[in-house]
Amino acid sequence: DADVTQTPRNRITKTGKRIMLECSQTKGHDRMYWYRQDPGLGLRLIYYSFDVKDINKGEISDGYSVSRQAQAKFSLSLESAIPNQTALYFCATSDHGQGDYGYTFGSGTRLTVV
């Protein structure tokens, strides 16, 4: 089983619909992140959480919300999807405590808003 699991892998939704992307991890990491990837723009941070009671906005949080239901679960919601939210979304985790800041990424969710 993957260390970081994202569901769904692919999703097509209509403009104005609410959609939730889910992420779960088995690494026991405290920190979880949601990134968006667009062609030529690299990875941009949407939201991040350093523990269950901590939620922080990233550089492109408008139009998104998150919920950290447990240490292992971090979900991303689009309350009213719009076409320019069509992108590849990645969840990642890290364990800052060991001094290794490398992230473990999920396989991504490809979201298309029509």
Next chain:
Amino acid sequence: GESVGLHLPTLSVQEGDNSIINCAYSNSASDYFIWYKQESGKGPQFIIDIRSNMDKRQGQRVTVLLNKTVKHLSLQIAATQPGDSAVYFCAETNNAGGTSYGKLTFGQGTILTVHP
């Protein structure tokens, strides 16, 4: 704001050649750098990292060089193989302290294509 960027968006090499992928960063406070490899349809995977108190670090077939004077980072891949074809990202974090420490900023990525 601070950013991390790449000089070359694409790089094509022949199998067996050595590859060099470059990255420039602008935050002089950056103290930890990571290279990631992203294959088609997959999430980025950790390749190698380096801290700012080092100039060079070697892994298996990969070497990362850090030049703090000019804020430049490079990834060298020896004897490049077709399986190395992917997008490569550099990422950095700075010791701003508090909760921002450990939050990575990613560059745009370089597409490496290895021809047999």
